[in-house]
Amino acid sequence: MSQHTVIKTSDDMQGKRVPNVIFRVRENDEWTNISSDDLFKGKTVVVFSLPGAFTPTCSSTHLPRYNELANTFTANGVDSIVCMSVNDTFVMNAWKQDQEADNITVIPDGNGEFTAGMGMLVGKEDLGFGKRSWRYSMLVKDGVVTKMFVEPDVPGDPFEVSDADTMLDFINPQARKPSSVALLSKPGCPYCVRAKALLQDKGIAYEEIVLGKDATSVSVKAISGRATVPQVFFDGKLIGGSEELAEFLAND
Structure with a gap:
């Protein structure tokens, strides 16, 4: 006590x-x-x-x-x-x-x-x-x-x-809360740059996990089941790479 x-x-x-x-x-x-x-x-x-x-x-x-x-x-x-x-x-x-x-x-x-x-x-x-x-x-x-x-x-x-x-x-019980967004990326990846630009254009805050700094390719595969980056997650759900992200945001 x-x-x-x-x-x-x-x-x-x-x-x-x-x-x-x-x-x-x-x-x-x-x-x-x-x-x-x-x-x-x-x-x-x-x-x-x-x-x-x-x-x-x-x-x-x-x-x-x-x-x-x-x-x-x-x-x-x-x-x-x-x-x-x-x-x-x-x-x-x-x-x-x-x-x-x-x-x-x-x-x-x-x-x-x-x-x-x-x-x-x-x-x-x-x-x-x-x-x-x-x-x-x-x-x-x-x-x-x-x-x-x-x-x-x-x-x-x-x-x-x-x-x-x-x-x-x-x-406000009806307030719309932002999604929790994470992006797995690596330096020099043009698809990662595109994914970040897509999120920024929509005003969506995200946390970036950078290979070689915060994680390795083993972590990417363990977390997403995929070997490539970027991999984007919304509220724990895997959206995928930049193309899949673009489609997801277009339909949101």
């Missing part, structure tokens, strides 16, 4: 203003201050808060999915997505760069002031973490919490309701 006195429930905070805090951040090798008003005043903001940068669930799922769905959130009226953690600004900046999370604003609540004001500061001394944030997400409009998803108070690090899909479904 997490070491804490009381974690506030979503009902405790909904309809209330977020804490008024000044965050010390490092931007372009200089110190600067960002206030709660800078983040929230006159804006619709999605916040997700987590125990720590570089930790497993935060790095593998929580942050990446919010980053992946950022354009969909924008299309549904969200001005920005903020990731909050009780870490220092150097750690948060390094984590954002490592995750290539360009669509996310990372905010270091290094002293835990914002998190404590939200009633979400918990003890993680058993892990050597000290005080950290309980995992939650919230929708904030002009500084007022309109919806919160707080993870259940159970042992460990639950991750059931603060995910990006749950938040997006609350904002």
